[in-house]
Amino acid sequence: MIGVGNDFVEPEHQLNEDEMCEWMTDAFVKAPATTEWKGYHFIPGFNAQTAKYVFENFNPKQGDVLVASFAKTG
Numbered sequence: 001m002i003g004v005g006n007d008f009v010e011p012e013h014q015l016n017e018d019e020m021c022e023w024m025t026d027a028f029v030k031a032p033a034t035t036e037w038k039g040y041h042f043i044p045g046f047n048a049q050t051a052k053y054v055f056e057n058f059n060p061k062q063g064d065v066l067v068a069s070f071a072k073t074g
């Protein structure tokens with residue numbers, strides 16, 4: 001969820017508009033090779049470092065709701 005909006009990111013880790021555009025270009029346009037973290041492989045467009053950061057730093061506030069969803073296939 002950290003890519004959705006800066007509300008989910010601690011202020012010291014928030015990206016400004018130029019940094020966000022650069023990150024989006026690197027992640028989705030240049031489509032780097034898959035990355036790996038803790039034995040999990042991540043498809044291009046989602047970097048393993050994102051999962052690592054969230055796993056180590058995500059601290060939900062009281063009343064936060066986390067919605068996990070996936071597109072229906074088949």
